[in-house]
Amino acid sequence: MPQGSSKKRERQYEHVKDSAKKRGASESRAKEIAARTVNKERARSGESKQASKTSTQDKKSASQRGGERSHSGSQGPTKDQLYAEAKKRNIEGRSSMNKQQLAKALGR
Structure with missing residues (x-):
């Protein structure tokens, strides 16, 4: 101190x-x-x-901000999250898609 x-x-x-x-x-x-x-x-x-x-x-303490500044930029959902959504929607070919392709197939 x-x-x-x-x-x-x-x-x-x-x-x-x-x-x-x-x-x-x-x-x-x-x-x-x-x-x-x-x-x-x-x-x-x-x-x-x-x-x-x-x-x-x-204006707020760290706990009140809830992680607002914990990341440099919003990257959106992860590839795993997109894949899970594609699987849920039964999108064909999802296993060979990259993150951008998954996002496009999901209409994002």
Whole structure:
């Protein structure tokens, strides 16, 4: 924890670290997760001197975003998902089709 942290942030750090360890994270990974979480909360509440734009201006927490920024771009359904749908619709020749062909056959 950074020097001068409040008791609240110290408790938060310990809680997040313990939770991460319970989920199977190593000691070092649990410490990293806890530190990043507490630093982000400190930035949001104006307790830190330096903070990234994302940390201070995010409208939602990571759990509220539900993975909105977890991928760089929307790739759509996987080939396996397309194949399963083609199988369900009984599209012939599906086993030899690639992803683009499956998508076209399904009208996507």
